[in-house]
Amino acid sequence: MRCTWPMCLGGSGDHGAGGPRVGDRPAVPVLPHRVPAARGRRVGSGWAGSACAGVPPGPVRPLGGPQRRRPVTRPRLLDLFCGAGGAAMGYHRAGFDVVGVDNRPQPRYPFEFVQADAMTFPLDGFDAIHASPPCQQYSRAMRHLATTNYPRLINPVRARLAATGLPYVIENVVGSPLPSQTTLDGVHGIELCGTMFGRPIWLHRLFESSIPLAAPRGCDHSCAPVNRNRGKRPGGRSSNREWREGKGVEWMTTDECDEAIPPAYTEHIGTQLLQHLCERSTR
16 A cells, blocks of 8 residues: 655655554655644753754744744654653654653753643644653652652543544553553553663663554563662662663753653654554555
């Protein structure tokens, strides 16, 4: 079946009888999108630090007032509860233009950023949505420190994203109410670890999605990957520098790194999101 999006790798738009495959770069649409009037304060379009050298920042877009329709060459993904941009970097590498939203300033976020409430930010004008609600109430290690400042938001976030009809991904820690595989009632999920991508880190995260997701392979902890639990796992505790390098988020501070998703995880998921968008465009 021929893809109707005008920019496929190779230029033919023909993915063959088997359709697009995991690992392929699927079509990228050229579609006009309406940019929603953001309910918040725009803090910047990118960061020019050395870790992001060669990565173009997101386009500058005015907030509020009349919005011009303009073509984009990559699908647009909304990154809610974005933090310093670990997830965003992976989606960018997969082929998305990313807009981040967080209620705290994120001066090192590498793409377009809006400081606003992720639970009220308008969701229209995007092709896919990622959300990483606070994990403190779900984390086994942090639950004793959690307060009412960290509400349990997975259920309301899920309801809000599902209502859009867009493909979405919700990320959180092991122990949160997210599936690690497709359930009998049709909810899709996977559990990812750094060792699945050749990263020297032991870090498991759950991802729920509105579309089926596949992990690249199983974990391999025999290499004694670095981790943050001294004495409880092979490999012991890493230094802050090793942890940042292992995650692939060298532009972040230590505190930002501790909360970040390795970009390898969302690059893998983003490739599958793009394949889904491509397949949907051919129907």
